[in-house]
Amino acid sequence: MTPPLKVLFLQGPPTAFWRELAAALEAAGHATAKVSLHLGDALYWRRPGATRYRGTPADWPAWLEAFCERERVTDILYFADRLPYHVAAAEIAERRGMRVWAIENGYLRPDWLTLEPFAMGRNSRFPRDPDRLRDLAQGQEAPDRKVRFNHGFLREAASDVGYNLAMLVGRPLYPHFDNDRYYPAIVDYLCWAPNTWRKLARRRECARVEALCTSGKLDYTLLAMQLQSDYQIRASSDYVHLSEMLEEVIGTLAAHADPARHLVVKGHPLDSGWENWPKVMADIARRHGVAERVHWLDGGHLGSLLRGAASVITVNSTVGLHSLRLRVPILTLGSAVYDIAGLTHQGGLATFWQTPEPVDHALYKTLETAMAARIQVRGSFYDPAGRRAAAEAITRRLEQPEIYWPG
Numbered sequence: 001m002t003p004p005l006k007v008l009f010l011q012g013p014p015t016a017f018w019r020e021l022a023a024a025l026e027a028a029g030h031a032t033a034k035v036s037l038h039l040g041d042a043l044y045w046r047r048p049g050a051t052r053y054r055g056t057p058a059d060w061p062a063w064l065e066a067f068c069e070r071e072r073v074t075d076i077l078y079f080a081d082r083l084p085y086h087v088a089a090a091e092i093a094e095r096r097g098m099r100v101w102a103i104e105n106g107y108l109r110p111d112w113l114t115l116e117p118f119a120m121g122r123n124s125r126f127p128r129d130p131d132r133l134r135d136l137a138q139g140q141e142a143p144d145r146k147v148r149f150n151h152g153f154l155r156e157a158a159s160d161v162g163y164n165l166a167m168l169v170g171r172p173l174y175p176h177f178d179n180d181r182y183y184p185a186i187v188d189y190l191c192w193a194p195n196t197w198r199k200l201a202r203r204r205e206c207a208r209v210e211a212l213c214t215s216g217k218l219d220y221t222l223l224a225m226q227l228q229s230d231y232q233i234r235a236s237s238d239y240v241h242l243s244e245m246l247e248e249v250i251g252t253l254a255a256h257a258d259p260a261r262h263l264v265v266k267g268h269p270l271d272s273g274w275e276n277w278p279k280v281m282a283d284i285a286r287r288h289g290v291a292e293r294v295h296w297l298d299g300g301h302l303g304s305l306l307r308g309a310a311s312v313i314t315v316n317s318t319v320g321l322h323s324l325r326l327r328v329p330i331l332t333l334g335s336a337v338y339d340i341a342g343l344t345h346q347g348g349l350a351t352f353w354q355t356p357e358p359v360d361h362a363l364y365k366t367l368e369t370a371m372a373a374r375i376q377v378r379g380s381f382y383d384p385a386g387r388r389a390a391a392e393a394i395t396r397r398l399e400q401p402e403i404y405w406p407g
């Protein structure tokens with residue numbers, strides 16, 4: 001019988017998920033607590049018992065440690081694991097022998113969420129040794145990849161905007177909160193309108209590039225862009241700015257790839273357009289003399305683009321897992337949970353252009369099974385049925401910490 005837990009919720013996703021998970025834990029006999037860091041966080045909680053933290057970031061570690069001791073916290077949950085408040089929480093938890101969990105969108109998305117002890121990305125403790133992965137997958141069922149929970153883009157966008165606007169207008173209530181955003185939220189949102197017009201201006205060229213890719217008439221490597229503001233770039237790669245990554249990839253294309261090889265750069269669907277990546281890409285390509293071999297693509301069907309690609313490059317996007325599933329050779333330029341010998345190219349870009357290492361599909365299936373059994377749960381932050389499924393699954397996982405902390 002699992003002893004009752006005392007679960008502390010820190011910043012959560014911009015949905016009702018945190019309060020629904022708290023209700024599921026309490027229904028299972030556990031106690032919960034909440035520390036709200038800003039108004040958006042507090043509005044989505046809407047349950048009794050929340051404590052507002054209105055102090056400075058410098059005072060946060062000592063305040064949180066005293067709170068955890070007073071409330072006898074056993075587990076801490078947070079969303080956005082590299083937020084400085086959460087980094088401090090992980091350090092306190094490890095020092096005090098508490099369990100701490102990072103919850104994020106799933107590696108096996110759609111339809112999955114990630115539940116990792118301590119952190120994700122570069123700081124993930126999930127093993128990358130093939131033999132250890134086989135041990136973790138032993139006796140486990142392969143995950144069911146049928147999509148059960150859907151939500152539209154507008155629902156996710158509206159939730160995010162409401163969350164960040166509440167954070168902004170609630171500043172007097174939380175005067176010292178540091179959101180650690182790469183771009184100011186309001187200006188970031190305002191970039192969407194001009195970016196939409198730029199996409200309309202590019203639509204014919206993008207349609208031409210996509211048609212070439214899916215027709216089999218273009219020999220290309222697909223580069224999946226990520227968000228400059230994402231902690232996966234800021235904390236799990238060595239790039240200060242993604243323009244450095246584009247410079248490296250396009251420069252090595254010019255120096256080492258077959259002259260017939262093209263590079264197709266696929267923009268991230270949630271990029272606001274603050275950075276004019278198509279122009280940055282084009283300027284770099286002209287400078288290296290490969291302008292006619294480098295193409296920008298807005299949108300496009302990811303599966304079809306991957307199937308037509310000779311290879312894939314990413315920093316550490318989950319696009320890499322889709323690539324592995326389809327057995328398309330891939331190189332990661334940052335720290336990724338799937339960057340494992342036998343799956344990804346282990347040499348640099350120079351050799352990748354010429355002789356990319358093949359994907360061991362059996363090892364990929366092992367990785368997928370091990371992740372589903374250990375650090376993924378079925379569910380969604382936005383779909384109501386998906387939130388219920390995830391709340392039940394996470395409650396069961398928290399009641400079985402030996403999955404993550406043997407002994």
